[in-house]
Amino acid sequence: DVKVTQSSRYLVKRTGEKVFLECVQDMDHENMFWYRQDPGLGLRLIYFSYDVKMKEKGDIPEGYSVSREKKERFSLILESASTNQTSMYLCASSLPGYEQYFGPGTRLTVT
Amino acid sequence: QQQVKQSPQSLIVQKGGIPIINCAYENTAFDYFPWYQQFPGKGPALLIAIRPDVSEKKEGRFTISFNKSAKQFSLHIMDSQPGDSATYFCAASMMASYDKVIFGPGTSLSVIP
Structure with a gap:
């Protein structure tokens, strides 16, 4: 079975x-x-990576950056967290042209 | 237009009922329409998908109906069970950018015993 893991289920950070x-x-x-x-907004793509060190902006990249140094690992970085970035963050992976497999999500709260 | 519209936002049915979730799109370049199911505390998982060259696809109790001329598609769940209670997302993508999936806003389904 495909396994996608995310480092934290819940995270609380300060602005x-x-x-x-x-x-x-x-x-x-x-x-x-x-x-x-x-x-009410569904899932919105922040960033996408199709290979190591390769990335493409999604629909809402502002305020975020990403890093993919190894094939199996993809990091999302909030350079300076703001309260409007409080959300559920989902990671997914796929073979090109095939279904995406999702992780369980990280619920981030920025206070 | 890249948007995928979905209704209703929430739905409550009795066990055995047939909930129907409707979706609509504008971009005629979309050519792959998956549905994802998400249980609380889990990430979404692919449930069933259809291409516009067929009007209907069934997998078990789940059926997608597709109306290409109206640019609409819907999910029907036959003989719904409490275990079907979840959030359902319709989505669309294009062969040209196959891996970029546009998701609808989701429908929260509750099936009561």
Whole structure:
């Protein structure tokens, strides 16, 4: 079974802090994704990576950056957390052209 | 337009009922329409998917109906069970950018015994 793990289930940070969300997949997938999930808005793509060190902006990249130094690991970075970044963050991975497998999510609260 | 619209926002049905979730899109370049199911505390998981060259697809108790001319598609759950209680997302993508999936806002389904 594909396994996508996220470093934390719940995280509370203060405004202005630098926040790292880590995602690891164990199926040698080329693609990895970061989404945020908000009620009534569904899942919105923040960033997408199709190879090590390669990344593409999604629909809402402002305020976020990403890092993919190894194939299995994709990190989302909030350089200076703000309260409007309080959300559920979901990581996913896939082979190109195939279904995405999601992790359990990290619920981030910025106070 | 990249948006995928979805209704209703929430739905409550009795066990055995047939909940129906409707979705609509504008971009005729979309050519792959998956549905994802998400249980509380879990990430979404692919439930069933359809391409526009067919009008209906069934997998077990789940059926997708697709109306290409109306740019609408829907999910029907036959003989619904309490274990089907979850949030359902319709989505769309294009072969040209196959891995970029546009999700609808989601429908929270509760099936009561």
